[in-house]
Amino acid sequence: MDEESRALDQKMKRNAAATDNNTIRGVDNTSIGTVYKKLTNDDFQLLEHFISNLKKFEYIPLEVIVKHFKKRFTEKEIVARVKKLAKMKLIERHPITEAYKLRFLGLDCAALHRLVTKDVIKAIGDEIGTGKESKLYIGISEDDSIVVVKFYRIWKSFRNISKMRSYGNDVGGVTWLVKSIVSGRREREALTILNKHSVDGVPKLYGGALHAVVIEYIPGRDLYAVTQFDNPEEILQQIIDIIKEAYIKANIVHGDLSEYNVVIDLEDMKSYIIDWPQYVSTAEPKAYEVLRRDVENVLKFFRRKFRVDKDLNEVIKYIVEGKSTSS
Numbered sequence: 001m002d003e004e005s006r007a008l009d010q011k012m013k014r015n016a017a018a019t020d021n022n023t024i025r026g027v028d029n030t031s032i033g034t035v036y037k038k039l040t041n042d043d044f045q046l047l048e049h050f051i052s053n054l055k056k057f058e059y060i061p062l063e064v065i066v067k068h069f070k071k072r073f074t075e076k077e078i079v080a081r082v083k084k085l086a087k088m089k090l091i092e093r094h095p096i097t098e099a100y101k102l103r104f105l106g107l108d109c110a111a112l113h114r115l116v117t118k119d120v121i122k123a124i125g126d127e128i129g130t131g132k133e134s135k136l137y138i139g140i141s142e143d144d145s146i147v148v149v150k151f152y153r154i155w156k157s158f159r160n161i162s163k164m165r166s167y168g169n170d171v172g173g174v175t176w177l178v179k180s181i182v183s184g185r186r187e188r189e190a191l192t193i194l195n196k197h198s199v200d201g202v203p204k205l206y207g208g209a210l211h212a213v214v215i216e217y218i219p220g221r222d223l224y225a226v227t228q229f230d231n232p233e234e235i236l237q238q239i240i241d242i243i244k245e246a247y248i249k250a251n252i253v254h255g256d257l258s259e260y261n262v263v264i265d266l267e268d269m270k271s272y273i274i275d276w277p278q279y280v281s282t283a284e285p286k287a288y289e290v291l292r293r294d295v296e297n298v299l300k301f302f303r304r305k306f307r308v309d310k311d312l313n314e315v316i317k318y319i320v321e322g323k324s325t326s327s
């Protein structure tokens with residue numbers, strides 16, 4: 001086993017336990033690759049029909065689906081296809097009426113099909129983890145690199161009910177699919193800008209579709225889970241330098257930075273900042289406040305865990321200085 005495979009193997013084992021705890025059993029727990037292989041081009045066309053109607057219907061009446069496909073399929077064929085997708089839990093029937101809505105698993109399969117069709121990836125493997133707002137799989141890109149395929153799964157992360165109500169007060173509703181698609185697009189936007197400006201310490205973006213983001217796989221460990229560094233000051237300095245480069249070169253602030261969104265490649269002792277959908281442009285009035293909060297989270301963590309003490313104001317000054325000349 002070469003070094004990269006060994007790191008990958010360890011990562012998968014580490015994440016297996018977390019996956020067991022976090023996956024919603026009996027809901028979307030089938031391996032996506034297994035489900036995907038059972039689908040035909042006609043199935044994908046049907047899924048795409050659900051996607052183009054996401055904002056129009058919560059549940060699409062069966063008669064609307066039949067009418068849409070009537071030039072290509074008989075009613076009997078289309079009903080059979082709808083039943084197949086419902087049985088596979090890609091779509092879900094309304095409890096009373098003959099109408100169907102898309103589920104996350106259906107959205108995942110549609111995104112995967114687009115990624116394969118667009119030649120972004122050629123294979124998807126095991127789940128490597130479940131974040132609060134996503135499911136992540138290992139994959140192989142067209143150029144044979146190991147990548148992470150991240151599917152957003154935003155549906156319960158709102159802390160208060162009133163905020164939840166504004167999204168339709170329905171944890172299974174299609175508004176959550178739309179929110180997830182928006183997050184996927186936002187993260188791709190941020191990574192595109194960061195990569196374009198060659199910001200070091202950010203994963204390379206390979207592409208994406210709908211709520212899916214395909215990024216470089218970083219063999220390493222989440223910062224929060226690292227118990228010891230030979231030189232914690234150096235790691236903190238690396239993280240500060242990524243924040244600075246993002247700010248100065250790409251004019252971007254992360255917006256959700258903490259020890260949970262930093263991965264450390266322990267072989268090379270190199271830090272990466274991941275998970276960018278909440279990025280803020282430095283042109284936005286709130287950018288400075290967001291930057292302070294991001295930096296404060298990181299400094300607090302290093303102070304608490306590694307007894308490295310840095311002054312917030314001085315670090316902020318270091319990050320923003322040079323801004324007017326470099327951008």
Ligand SMILES: Nc1ncnc2c1ncn2[C@@H]1O[C@H](COP(=O)(O)OP(=O)(O)OP(=O)(O)O)[C@@H](O)[C@H]1O
Pocket residue numbers: 129130131132133134135136148150203215216217218219220222260261263274275
């Ligand atoms: N490019 C990557 N390479 C290796 N591991 C990754 C990569 N991206 C994400 N991960 C792993 O998956 C986890 C979740 O990823 P990410 O933070 O992007 O998703 P999330 O759903 O926002 O998670 P959370 O809400 O828990 O922060 C990370 O903490 C990390 O362990």
Ligand SMILES: [Mg+2]
Pocket residue numbers: 131260261275
């Ligand atoms: Mg995260």
